Amino acid sequence: xxxxxxxxxxxxxxxxxxxxxxxxxxxxxxxxxxxxxxxxxxxxxxxxxxxxxxxxxxxxxxxxxxxxxxxxxxxxxxxxxxxxxxxxxxxxxxxxxxxxxxxxxxxxxxxxxxxxxxxxxxxxxxxxxxxxxxxxxxxxxxxxxxxxxxxxxxxxxxxxxxxxxxxxxxxxxxxxxxxxxx
Numbered sequence: 100x101x102x103x104x105x106x107x108x109x110x111x112x113x114x115x116x117x118x119x120x121x122x123x124x125x126x127x128x129x130x131x132x133x134x135x136x137x138x139x140x141x142x143x144x145x146x147x148x149x150x151x152x153x154x155x156x157x158x159x160x161x162x163x164x165x166x167x168x169x170x171x172x173x174x175x176x177x178x179x180x181x182x183x184x185x186x187x188x189x190x191x192x193x194x195x196x197x198x199x200x201x202x203x204x205x206x207x208x209x210x211x212x213x214x215x216x217x218x219x220x221x222x223x224x225x226x227x228x229x230x231x232x233x234x235x236x237x238x239x240x241x242x243x244x245x246x247x248x249x250x251x252x253x254x255x256x257x258x259x260x261x262x263x264x265x266x267x268x269x270x271x272x273x274x275x276x277x278x279x280x281x
Contacts (some may be wrong), residue, residue, distance in 0.1 A: 136275055144169040144183055149250050152279035154272050157181075169255075172276070179261045179269055181276060186247070186254040198254035199232040199247045206245070210238055227278045242266050246273055250280050 137152040142159050144150065146169050153159065153172070160171045160180075170183040186198045203218055210216055221233035226248075235244040244259040244266060259266050259273045 136272065137279060141279075141281070142170060144185075146185060147251075147253055149183075149253075149255070150281050151183075151276050154276065157272075174269075178264045179259070179266060181273060182258050182260065184256050184258070186256055193254060195230060195232060195247065195249055195254065198249075198256075199234075202245055202247050202256045203234060206236070206243075210236075224274065226274055227280070231274075231277060244270060244273065246277055248277055248280075 136154055138155055140153045141150045142153055151170065156175050157172045158175060160173050167184070168182045169185055172181040174180065186193070186201055188197070188201050207216060207218075216236060216238060219235050221235065224231045224233065229248060229250075231246050231248045233244060233246050235242070237243070240263045242261050242264070246257045246259075248255055248257070257273060257277060259269055261269070
């Protein structure tokens with residue numbers, strides 16, 4: 100009887116463990132989500148080999164200065180945009196967490212700490228099997244949500260931006276764009 104109980108407990112433990120790891124590794128978005136919300140077009144970043152699918156109802160814009168914006172998507176109504184920036188640091192060992200902190204510090208410098216600048220850190224997400232770190236902030240009527248992620252050992256921030264528009268409903272487009280990275 101004790102052997103049966105021990106086998107039962109071990110079996111339940113293995114089942115729960117397998118269920119936990121399966122849930123953690125599952126992608127938030129499926130291939131059908133990507134097909135539903137994207138065109139068949141891919142665009143490549145200017146300074147790196149990463150490419151993304153173009154969301155339906157969006158287009159790319161030439162930023163004229165590849166040092167600042169590697170790739171720029173704009174929603175067709177021109178009210179919302181997504182910009183991809185490589186994160187460059189003088190630190191030899193760059194990690195996702197260090198890149199995240201660098202991104203926050205750079206935006207604090209860019210937009211000014213005295214400008215009612217408050218960072219709201221979001222919980223990390225797993226997209227396409229990779230950890231993505233998010234934060235958002237608002238300055239006047241401008242809203243920003245920044246996603247920091249790694250692709251091919253390089254770190255990027257993909258910034259969702261809108262002026263006078265609630266961008267929460269666009270979060271999934273930002274996440275889908277990251278999921279489409281190749």
